[in-house]
Amino acid sequence: LPRPVPAGTRVVLGHRGAPSLAPENTLASIRRAARAGASWVEIDVDVIGDGTPVVIHDSTLDRTTDRTGPYYALSREDLEGIDAGAWFIAEDGSRPYAGEPLPTLGQALGVIAAEGLSVNVEIKPCEAGARACADLVDAVAEHLDRLASCAPSSQVVVSSFNPLLLERMARRRPATRLALLMEAGMPVGDWRSRAEMLGVEAVNPADEGLERALVEEIRALGYGVNVWTVNSPERAEELFSWGASGIFTDRIHELGRLVTEM
Numbered sequence: 645l646p647r648p649v650p651a652g653t654r655v656v657l658g659h660r661g662a663p664s665l666a667p668e669n670t671l672a673s674i675r676r677a678a679r680a681g682a683s684w685v686e687i688d689v690d691v692i693g694d695g696t697p698v699v700i701h702d703s704t705l706d707r708t709t710d711r712t713g714p715y716y717a718l719s720r721e722d723l724e725g726i727d728a729g730a731w732f733i734a735e736d737g738s739r740p741y742a743g744e745p746l747p748t749l750g751q752a753l754g755v756i757a758a759e760g761l762s763v764n765v766e767i768k769p770c771e772a773g774a775r776a777c778a779d780l781v782d783a784v785a786e787h788l789d790r791l792a793s794c795a796p797s798s799q800v801v802v803s804s805f806n807p808l809l810l811e812r813m814a815r816r817r818p819a820t821r822l823a824l825l826m827e828a829g830m831p832v833g834d835w836r837s838r839a840e841m842l843g844v845e846a847v848n849p850a851d852e853g854l855e856r857a858l859v860e861e862i863r864a865l866g867y868g869v870n871v872w873t874v875n876s877p878e879r880a881e882e883l884f885s886w887g888a889s890g891i892f893t894d895r896i897h898e899l900g901r902l903v904t905e906m
């Protein structure tokens with residue numbers, strides 16, 4: 645079983661990089677998070693048709709690229725023409741990230757290694773079918789083996805809302821640190837048995853409607869509690885005072901200073 649997360653731990657993770665400074669889940673977003681002082685970033689990972697893991701949040705290209713539709717049938721060559729940055733409008737109204745690629749997991753981990761960051765890889769629920777999703781987990785595991793050999797000081801946590809994907813990761817790569825994401829409103833009995841069965845180190849609830857009692861209950865069992873997504877410093881302080889061990893934030897440049905311990 646994983647080591648309990650010590651009391652007083654405060655980890656601040658850049659949610660999808662630094663998405664208020666650069667387009668979420670891009671190499672630029674990871675670099676901006678590093679430049680803003682982040683130690684940890686979270687990235688979302690799903691899979692395209694040829695089995696390549698890619699960094700993207702939604703199950704379609706619509707919101708964060710210049711294309712539309714699902715990407716589950718694309719090949720690596722198809723990624724080359726996709727612009728994952730032009731949609732992002734900076735404060736001055738410009739589009740400074742036009743031409744930013746939709747990154748593969750390999751490219752993202754390359755930047756993470758180069759920047760000396762630690763990473764929470766969230767495996768998305770994956771709508772590519774059971775076989776492709778299982779293969780995605782295996783591909784992520786291989787990437788993490790490579791990262792561990794080229795950047796041994798980068799810490800890695802793998803999270804998912806889908807316990808089956810975490811279970812596969814635990815079998816395929818037993819030393820992987822795991823976190824179970826909790827859907828808002830998930831029945832309380834559910835997380836307990838799932839967390840125990842999977843041997844996760846943290847249970848990560850949504851901030852919406854989150855109450856002190858649940859944070860304390862999860863912490864009392866020794867699990868970390870990393871809350872998503874927290875953009876107000878006051879709320880972050882409140883959560884830490886309840887015992888939360890971490891937060892995911894869109895505003896790493898403002899909330900990153902709340903870190904006290906890794």
Ligand code: G3P
Nearest residue numbers: 686688766803825872892
């Ligand atoms: O991992 C925390 C958070 O990223 C989970 O939700 O939808 O932002 O990926 P989502």
Ligand code: MG
Nearest residue numbers: 686687688766
């Ligand atoms: Mg996520």
